[in-house]
Amino acid sequence: MEIPQFKNDIRVTNRLEKELGSIIEKYPEGKVYVVVDEHTRGFCLPELQQYDFFKSIQVLELKSGEDHKNLESVVAVWNFLEENGADRKSLLINLGGGMLSDLCGFAASCFKRGLHFVNIPTTLLSQVDASVGGKTGINFNGLKNEIGVFNQPQTVIIASRFLKTLDKANFLSGYAEMLKHGLIHSKAHWDECLAFDTENIDYETLNGMIARSVAIKEHFVVNDPTEQNIRKALNLGHTVGHAFESMALHQGRPILHGHAVAYGIIVELYLSAKKVGLPMEQVEQISQWIIDTYGPFSIAKSDYEALYLKMTKDKKNEAGRINFTLIPEIGKVEINVNCEKELIIEALDYYSGMTK
Ligand code: GLY
Numbered sequence: 001m002e003i004p005q006f007k008n009d010i011r012v013t014n015r016l017e018k019e020l021g022s023i024i025e026k027y028p029e030g031k032v033y034v035v036v037d038e039h040t041r042g043f044c045l046p047e048l049q050q051y052d053f054f055k056s057i058q059v060l061e062l063k064s065g066e067d068h069k070n071l072e073s074v075v076a077v078w079n080f081l082e083e084n085g086a087d088r089k090s091l092l093i094n095l096g097g098g099m100l101s102d103l104c105g106f107a108a109s110c111f112k113r114g115l116h117f118v119n120i121p122t123t124l125l126s127q128v129d130a131s132v133g134g135k136t137g138i139n140f141n142g143l144k145n146e147i148g149v150f151n152q153p154q155t156v157i158i159a160s161r162f163l164k165t166l167d168k169a170n171f172l173s174g175y176a177e178m179l180k181h182g183l184i185h186s187k188a189h190w191d192e193c194l195a196f197d198t199e200n201i202d203y204e205t206l207n208g209m210i211a212r213s214v215a216i217k218e219h220f221v222v223n224d225p226t227e228q229n230i231r232k233a234l235n236l237g238h239t240v241g242h243a244f245e246s247m248a249l250h251q252g253r254p255i256l257h258g259h260a261v262a263y264g265i266i267v268e269l270y271l272s273a274k275k276v277g278l279p280m281e282q283v284e285q286i287s288q289w290i291i292d293t294y295g296p297f298s299i300a301k302s303d304y305e306a307l308y309l310k311m312t313k314d315k316k317n318e319a320g321r322i323n324f325t326l327i328p329e330i331g332k333v334e335i336n337v338n339c340e341k342e343l344i345i346e347a348l349d350y351y352s353g354m355t356k
Contacts, residue, residue: 004215009155012211031090037064077107097123098130105136109151116154122162124174133221160207173258181216187331232335236325240264243310270347272326296355
């Protein structure tokens with residue numbers, strides 16, 4: 001299958017020296033900075049520091065984890081830039097997962113009213129989702145991504161070789177977003193994701209798949225950069241997925257974002273069957289595949305009310321209606337589909353039955 005052309009500067013490549021060198025040479029010497037986290041300092045930064053042009057670049061390390069996606073970390077980035085003489089012509093390189101690129105993209109967007117930034121995502125989840133699309137921000141007052149701006153990175157460099165140190169669970173977490181891209185836009189991408197051997201990863205093949213997945217995300221972003229309408233397609237699985245993710249955390253049995261999205265997809269495909277005509281036979285096949293691949297995550301009847309309440313808080317809702325992104329067939333999408341509470345409970349019951 002072919003490698004797509006991107007509309008933004010997105011490079012899916014393992015030739016890091018060449019790509020990074022060609023970007024850095026455009027900025028004044030001493031005015032390029034890199035932010036890493038506790039993981040990428042050890043696993044990824046040394047690869048870049050092999051290159052002569054990278055050796056003198058100032059490094060800031062941030063703490064990893066959602067708890068640190070806050071104003072305090074943004075201030076640490078601003079202090080680091082100020083202390084090291086960053087100006088409007090400087091470049092910030094964000095080397096890490098989605099938490100780091102969201103936070104540093106936001107910090108760069110505000111510093112002196114905006115510095116260029118480059119994302120080098122190092123997890124599959126951030127490669128196929130967070131690093132592309134210009135959503136930047138931090139958590140605030142206990143609310144996820146409450147403060148932020150839309151601002152596109154100058155360049156995104158996606159190198160599948162960083163994934164060689166990623167554990168299976170985190171690999172699958174990112175894979176859920178690729179599956180979602182297939183479901184909403186491309187039967188061919190869905191089929192290649194299902195056929196791919198996630199137990200024995202062929203990184204060359206994966207590179208092409210990542211490129212095709214990112215091109216699907218980019219298609220929706222380019223058509224609706226600030227999520228007023230069709231970008232909501234990217235939310236398939238997320239209305240229920242976010243509710244699962246936050247309930248699991250609350251119950252002391254946290255699950256990864258992509259796992260929550262995969263389980264959310266099961267519920268939302270059931271809704272798709274009832275509301276927009278996706279064949280039930282397909283819902284059953286896909287649901288079984290997801291449970292077999294991701295393992296079961298059980299919910300109790302007593303959780304339904306809390307899950308429903310969390311869905312009512314979803315950012316996509318309008319005028320008190322819970323709006324879902326659903327699919328009438330694989331590769332086609334409908335946004336803003338309102339579902340009644342009774343049907344949502346029925347869909348949760350369907351999900352629950354799948355996990356027994
Ligand atoms: N993660 C979905 C989006 O960027 O719109």
